[in-house]
Amino acid sequence: MATGNQTQDRQGLTLIAPPFLYAVLVMAAPLLTIVAYSFLKDGYLTVIREFTLENYRAVWADPIFHKIMLRSLGVAGLVTLVTVALAFPVAYFLSFVVDPRKKSMWLFLITIPFWTSYLIRVFLWKVILGYNGVVNSGLKSLGIIEQPLSFLLYNVNSMVMTLAHAYAPFAILPIYIALEKIDRSLLEAGRDLGESRAMTFWRVTLPLAMPGVVAASLIVFIPTIGDYVTPALIGGGKIPMIANMIQSQMLDQDNRPMGSALAVTAMLIVAAISLIFMAMNRRFLKVRQ
Amino acid sequence: MSTQSSAAAYRARTATAKPMIECRDVQKYYGDYHALRGIDLTIRSGEFFSLLGPSGCGKTTLLRTIAGFEDISSGVVLIDGQDMQGVPAKRRPTNMVFQSYAIFPHLTVAENVGFGLRRDPRSKAEKAAAVEEALAMVGLKGYGNRASHALSGGQRQRVALARALILKPKVLLLDEPLSALDRKMREQMQVELIKLQRQVGITFVLVTHDQEEALVMSDRIAVMFEGQIAQLDGPEALYAHPTSRRVANFIGVMNFxxxxxxxxxxxxxxxxxxxxxxxxxxxxxxxxxxxxxxxxxxxxxxxxxxxxxxxxxxxxxxxxxxxxxxxxxxxxxxxxxxxxxxxxxxxxxxxxxxxxxxxxxxxxxxxxxxxxxxxxxxxxxxxx
CATH class of the missing domain: 2.40.50.140 (Nucleic acid-binding proteins)
Incomplete structure (x- = not known):
């Protein structure tokens, strides 16, 4: 059987070789370049090939970095919370209420926002929330306000709203899949053993849906931290997040080593938080159904 | 093979028994589909009763209406003299062993067995002792800390039994509990179920499509076809004196x-x-x-x-x-x-x-x- 396994192994490796090479080329190589840059010295408009830890020292000592990193984490955390909290009822409805024959249609409807570019969707929020936007002109024509509200746009709230909307499908789908996997007789067993529907949800459905919730949280949290477009458009460029800071170092100030050090540091922080989050939920993640 | 008592011993055991479950002209429609067509049935206290029939005959539907998972369209279901109309599953004196066993995968064996004890006023230690006792009763002493996914089919079934019996229901409902087991295990569990039923003295209602299983385990059997009871009798009477060709054909082999x-x-x-x-x-x-x-x-x-x-x-x-x-x-x-x-x-x-x-x-x-x-x-x- 050993030969058989070897043949199988070789077949498997051959099969994954092209995408693997592609991934190395377009993901690992740029990533390694960034890591390499972060240990090099910056000369004006050039990079000096000399090893240094100075960039990291500067990053950790920089109070602006602290502020922007904390803001990014705060916004991403808030977006994750809002998105998952709103996505769960949708996924629950989809899994438990919708007629099985209509589920694929509903899934299709949920993916419709993806038909429009992310940039355009973010821009549309600007149209909705803007000084002369849909909300303000609507309220004005109803006579509720006289002057347009200025607090709708260019702040953290509007960023959270935009990002939560943009990432909603990403959160709905993993939760939906986790809910679909739950054997319905488990819920009947919960009620048969004397629990109400609400308690059965708390004691059976939610724990079993947690792998989906964890996946949804990470899928929303990780890209949101590095989001560049929303802070630029909805935040008006006045409330930068970490991606904007990296961009400014890399391009505006042409300090590639510093920008790289920022990027690597942010990446490590996100990785650490994700690992801690998964460790906190490991009880739910190792459940085999 | 027959571990069950003779008809005489059964009569002695249940002669004075009061009715535990009474169904009076129970009708159930799913839209246009007439799933239960006037079920009249009395199951006595302490009886091992089976609902036997081919798939789609309504036996599982009947069990689920007794458990409270399905509303009936008309008729009356009484359990221990109480009308069950509008009584939800959680408040019925019945517990169920599901066909898939429905073991909670995120809980250990002990947590599964103790699931229904949340509102039990006893102390934590007393509850733990009750769980251990229930596990011992089904032959799983010391399995409490196991993860439920590490169990075999037979063990899952025992956990499901312990989880239901620990609540001391008046009626234990079993929905095709042995169909997922291999032949040897199934025969062993048949004998164990009979012994367990004698030991706890609870009314057991079993749903099965396996005529041999019904004959081996039951005091009485209701053979169902198309939402109706075709014959209700003890195993020996059912086998020796089927009242219709259909029943005769379903229970064992008969030459015509x-x-x-x-x-x-x-x-x-x-x-x-x-x-x-x-x-x-x-x-x-x-x-x-x-x-x-x-x-x-x-x-x-x-x-x-x-x-x-x-x-x-x-x-x-x-x-x-x-x-x-x-x-x-x-x-x-x-x-x-x-x-x-x-x-x-x-x-x-x-x-x-x-x-x-x-x-x-x-x-x-x-x-x-x-x-x-x-x-x-x-x-x-x-x-x-």
Missing amino acids: LPARILGESATGVEVDVPGLGRVEIPAANISHADPGDEGPSVGFRPEAVSLLGAHQQTGARVTPGVIDEVVYYGDMTYYDVRLDGSAGFDGKARPVRIAMRNVFGREVQDVGTRANVSWSPGSLVLFR
């Missing part, structure tokens, strides 16, 4: 031969059966329901007759024939025998199946040899 009715007397009905000749069927063996499309027929079980050598004779009536087919099972041999003259009224040959135990010294007969079939009128059932 066409019959012509010649006359009736106080003691029975005289019939002419091609191959068997003129026979008087005793009055107790006559079924008036559902004769089938082919008119009256007599039926007999493969083991109710026996196969003799060509020259052997016994006191019973003997009919000669030719062996058409031999199926060897190790402990048993099945013979398909074409009785002389059995082609009968319409000229169609109807070989009859005869089961013989392969006792020491009895040789297995060959295909094509002539043999004598010995039978007695008392083993025939007339469907007219």
